[in-house]
Amino acid sequence: MKDWILNTILDKEAGSLEAMAMGLAGVNIITGHTAARINSNLPGEVSGVTLDDGRLIHCEMVVVAIGVRPRLDTVVESGLKVNRGITVDRHMAASAPDVYACGDVAEAYDFIIGGNRLTPVWPNAYNGGRVAGLNMAGQTAEYEGGTAMNSLKYFGLHIVSAGLVAPPNDSYETITKKIDSAYRKVILRNGRLAGLVFTGDIEKSGIVYNLMKDGADVSNFKKALVADDFGLAYLPKNLRQARLLMPEEAAGPGVTGLEEPEVLPVGD
Numbered sequence: 001m002k003d004w005i006l007n008t009i010l011d012k013e014a015g016s017l018e019a020m021a022m023g024l025a026g027v028n029i030i031t032g033h034t035a036a037r038i039n040s041n042l043p044g045e046v047s048g049v050t051l052d053d054g055r056l057i058h059c060e061m062v063v064v065a066i067g068v069r070p071r072l073d074t075v076v077e078s079g080l081k082v083n084r085g086i087t088v089d090r091h092m093a094a095s096a097p098d099v100y101a102c103g104d105v106a107e108a109y110d111f112i113i114g115g116n117r118l119t120p121v122w123p124n125a126y127n128g129g130r131v132a133g134l135n136m137a138g139q140t141a142e143y144e145g146g147t148a149m150n151s152l153k154y155f156g157l158h159i160v161s162a163g164l165v166a167p168p169n170d171s172y173e174t175i176t177k178k179i180d181s182a183y184r185k186v187i188l189r190n191g192r193l194a195g196l197v198f199t200g201d202i203e204k205s206g207i208v209y210n211l212m213k214d215g216a217d218v219s220n221f222k223k224a225l226v227a228d229d230f231g232l233a234y235l236p237k238n239l240r241q242a243r244l245l246m247p248e249e250a251a252g253p254g255v256t257g258l259e260e261p262e263v264l265p266v267g268d
C-alpha cells in the first residue's frame with residue numbers, strides 16, 4: 001500500500017535495499033497499491049487477486065500480513081482509557097484500580113518520543129510484563145520504557161532499525177553513510193540519538209542502540225557513529241569504561257566485577 005516495503009520500520013533507502021535483495025531472489029514487488037478483491041472460481045479455492053488499479057494477478061494462495069492492531073473489543077465496554085491500545089502509566093497500571101496491561105495490547109512509555117505508543121515487539125512485552133507483575137505482587141517497579149526496534153535478515157540482507165527511522169521535523173539531524181548495501185543512518189536531537197537504521201554491516205549497531213537507550217550525549221563523535229571502523233574506541237573515556245565493565249546487576253548475586261578469564265595450559 002505504501003511507497004516502499006516495511007515502511008514503518010525502514011526508511012526509503014533501507015526499504016529499497018531490501019526490495020533489491022528480494023528482487024534478486026525473484027520476488028516481484030508492487031508498492032502503492034492494495035488488493036481490492038480476492039477472486040475464486042471454485043468454492044474454497046483462490047484463483048487470483050484484483051488490485052485497486054484493476055490489474056489481475058493469478059495465484060493459488062493469498063497471505064495477508066497487514067500490521068498489528070490490539071484487540072480492544074474486550075475492554076472498550078469497561079471504561080478503561082484506551083487509545084490505539086490500553087493506556088498505561090510507568091507502573092503499567094491502566095486507568096482503573098488494580099488493572100494492569102502490558103505487551104502488544106498496551107500503549108506504554110516510549111523513551112524516544114517521551115510519551116506513550118504501541119511498540120509491539122517481544123523485549124518490550126517482556127520488560128513491561130515484568131513491571132506489571134511486580135506491581136501487582138505489591139512491589140513498586142517502574143517501566144524504563146521501550147521503543148520500536150527490529151532486526152531482520154530477509155534474503156541474506158542484515159537490517160537493524162530502532163527508534164525513529166525518519167526525522168519528524170527540522171529539529172532533528174540526520175547523518176548517513178552508504179557504500180553498496182552497507183547503509184548506516186543515525187538521527188539525533190540536541191546531541192542525543194533518536195533513531196538508527198543499519199543495513200548490510202550491522203555489527204556496531206548494538207553500541208549505537210545502547211548509546212541511544214542511555215541518552216548519551218554523542219555530539220562530539222556523532223559522525224563516527226556511521227564510520228566503517230566505529231567501535232568502543234571512538235567513545236569518550238567515561239562512556240567507554242561504563243560499557244567495558246560488567247554492571248553489577250548483570251553479574252548476578254555473589255559476583256562483583258569481571259570474572260577471571262580461564263587460563264588454558266599451553267598446548268591444549
Ligand SMILES: Cc1cc2nc3c(=O)[nH]c(=O)nc-3n(C[C@H](O)[C@H](O)[C@H](O)COP(=O)(O)OP(=O)(O)OC[C@H]3O[C@@H](n4cnc5c(N)ncnc54)[C@H](O)[C@@H]3O)c2cc1C
Nearest residue numbers: 071074102103104105106119120121122123124125126151
Ligand atoms: C509473525 C510475527 C513475527 C514476530 N516476530 C517478532 C520478532 O522477530 N521479534 C520480536 O521482538 N517480536 C516479534 N513479534 C512480536 C511478538 O510476538 C509480540 O510482541 C509478543 O508476542 C507480544 O506478547 P504478548 O504477551 O503481549 O501477546 P501475545 O504473545 O499475542 O499473547 C497474547 C495471548 O492472549 C491470548 N488471548 C487473546 N484473547 C484472549 C481472550 N479473550 N482470552 C484469553 N486469552 C486470550 C492469545 O491467544 C495469546 O496467547 C512477532 C509477531 C508476529 C505475529
